[in-house]
Amino acid sequence: MAEIIQAEKGGKGGKKRAKKLLPHMDMTPMVDLMMLLITFFMLTTSLSKSKVMEMILPPKLKDPNAEPPKIIASRTLNILLGPENKIYWYTGGVSPDEYNNLPPVRETDYSAEGIRALLLERNRALFRKINDFEQQVLEGKIKIPRDSVQSAISKLKTDDDTGPIVLIKAYKKANYGNFVDILDEMNICGIARYTIMDIAFYENTMVEKAAGITPSTASTN
Amino acid sequence: MTPMVDTFAVILIFLLLTSQMRSPEPANVDMPFSISETPIPDVNSMTFLISNDSKVYFNVDNGPDTTLKFRRKILEEMGKAYNIEFTDKELTLFEKYPSPIGLPIQNMKDFLNANSAERKNMETGIPIDSADNQLSMWILYARQVNPNVRATIKGDSETEIPAVQKVLNILQEKNVNRFNLVTSLEAVKINLDEIQK
Numbered sequence: 001m002a003e004i005i006q007a008e009k010g011g012k013g014g015k016k017r018a019k020k021l022l023p024h025m026d027m028t029p030m031v032d033l034m035m036l037l038i039t040f041f042m043l044t045t046s047l048s049k050s051k052v053m054e055m056i057l058p059p060k061l062k063d064p065n066a067e068p069p070k071i072i073a074s075r076t077l078n079i080l081l082g083p084e085n086k087i088y089w090y091t092g093g094v095s096p097d098e099y100n101n102l103p104p105v106r107e108t109d110y111s112a113e114g115i116r117a118l119l120l121e122r123n124r125a126l127f128r129k130i131n132d133f134e135q136q137v138l139e140g141k142i143k144i145p146r147d148s149v150q151s152a153i154s155k156l157k158t159d160d161d162t163g164p165i166v167l168i169k170a171y172k173k174a175n176y177g178n179f180v181d182i183l184d185e186m187n188i189c190g191i192a193r194y195t196i197m198d199i200a201f202y203e204n205t206m207v208e209k210a211a212g213i214t215p216s217t218a219s220t221n
Numbered sequence: 222m223t224p225m226v227d228t229f230a231v232i233l234i235f236l237l238l239t240s241q242m243r244s245p246e247p248a249n250v251d252m253p254f255s256i257s258e259t260p261i262p263d264v265n266s267m268t269f270l271i272s273n274d275s276k277v278y279f280n281v282d283n284g285p286d287t288t289l290k291f292r293r294k295i296l297e298e299m300g301k302a303y304n305i306e307f308t309d310k311e312l313t314l315f316e317k318y319p320s321p322i323g324l325p326i327q328n329m330k331d332f333l334n335a336n337s338a339e340r341k342n343m344e345t346g347i348p349i350d351s352a353d354n355q356l357s358m359w360i361l362y363a364r365q366v367n368p369n370v371r372a373t374i375k376g377d378s379e380t381e382i383p384a385v386q387k388v389l390n391i392l393q394e395k396n397v398n399r400f401n402l403v404t405s406l407e408a409v410k411i412n413l414d415e416i417q418k
Contacts, residue, residue, distance in 0.1 A: 027222040027223070027225075027226050031222070031225060031226055031229060034226070034229040034230065034233055035229065037233055038229060038233050038236065041233070041236040042236065044242060044243060045236065045240035045241060045243055046240060046241065046243045047239060047240050048406075049241075049260045050260075050403050050405065051255065051257050051258055051259060051260060051261065051403070051404055051405065051406050052257060052259050052260070052261050052373065052401035052403055052404065053255045053257035053259070053401070053402045053404050054257075054259065054399065054402075055399075055400045055401075055402055056398060056399050056400075057393065057400070058398070059396070060393045060394070081382070170386070172381070172382065172383050173381065173382075174381075174382045175378060175380055175381055175382060176253065176271070176376040176377065176378055176379070176380040176382060176384075176385050177378025178382070179382055180254075180255060180376075180378070180402055180404060181253065183255070183402070184254070184255040184256060184257075184404075187255070187256060187257070188409055198386075
């Protein structure tokens with residue numbers, strides 16, 4: 001475009017000098033257009049795909065009289081997701097004659113020093129086993145096909161009989177972020193056995209007592 | 222000027238190749254974080270979007286093949302169940318609609334014929350209470366039309382847990398026990414020496 005103008009000028013003025021100038025194009029509109037396109041694409045598209053975390057729940061018991069599976073009380077760790085990003089936990093079970101004298105709950109949070117430290121401490125044996133295994137695979141000491149690493153780890157998890165059995169129960173004021181966080185902690189700490197349960201009425205009381213919520217106000221909400 | 226043009230061209234091509242279009246969502250969802258690295262599946266998934274005001278939206282894909290047109294069939298089945306006759310044009314509109322939908326099936330006809338500004342006000346969430354459990358019907362037909370469909374739950378981190386539990390319960394009643402929870406990636410490194418003390 002610019003070149004043609006140059007050539008016309010040369011024709012009119014009769015100056016030979018102008019012809020010798022290097023031909024150059026005006027890039028500004030092109031740059032403008034490209035910036036516009038880039039801005040458009042940056043705003044309307046997403047670069048990274050979202051990730052998914054798999055969660056498998058035990059099927060609901062169809063028969064109301066069916067006995068729930070028995071678990072060892074000494075390995076049971078109950079995690080109650082409380083309001084305001086707090087976690088309350090206690091070990092073992094609560095028998096019906098303890099309903100008037102509920103065991104105390106301990107309070108913790110979702111940080112690395114809180115719930116993660118608690119879980120790792122209880123799950124240390126299995127966690128080390130998985131970690132050593134992964135290390136040995138990385139160093140080439142164990143020859144194993146790449147795709148069977150995951151199944152070998154899940155074998156380690158099924159064989160485990162020392163780690164905690166974690167029961168996760170959410171109080172009604174907990175939020176979905178807390179729920180995903182606690183499932184994530186299970187994956188991080190390599191907990192072999194955990195499940196999500198409905199919160200029992202006495203656990204509601206325990207959370208309310210620990211969090212200082214009076215049951216009457218809690219029920220109206 | 223030329224190097225600048227070159228750079229822009231490279232960035233533009235990079236964006237074109239690596240990114241995918243983001244379909245607009247009816248509610249703003251702030252996803253929680255996890256360490257999971259499994260990418261979200263493109264096909265065979267039904268998505269339950271739960272916004273932080275506890276409204277439930279439903280989305281399902283057209284299946285792995287463009288000739289399958291699963292969405293169209295699902296809406297047809299829903300129409301039959303609720304005695305609503307959808308025209309061919311409405312079915313096509315629904316088939317192409319990219320976002321999750323969240324409204325009672327009775328308003329679906331008006332919704333599909335409305336323009337985008339009017340549509341915004343019509344999304345009141347899918348009824349999930351036991352008197353009129355339309356979500357359970359959507360799940361039923363989605364699984365009937367596409368037996369390989371997997372449940373994906375996309376919740377806002379501020380959503381209160383009872384809303385999520387309700388959706389999980391409805392899914393479990395329909396014998397869906399595997400869920401994909403949509404999260405953003407967050408790296409976590411555990412120091413082994415730290416836990417040995």
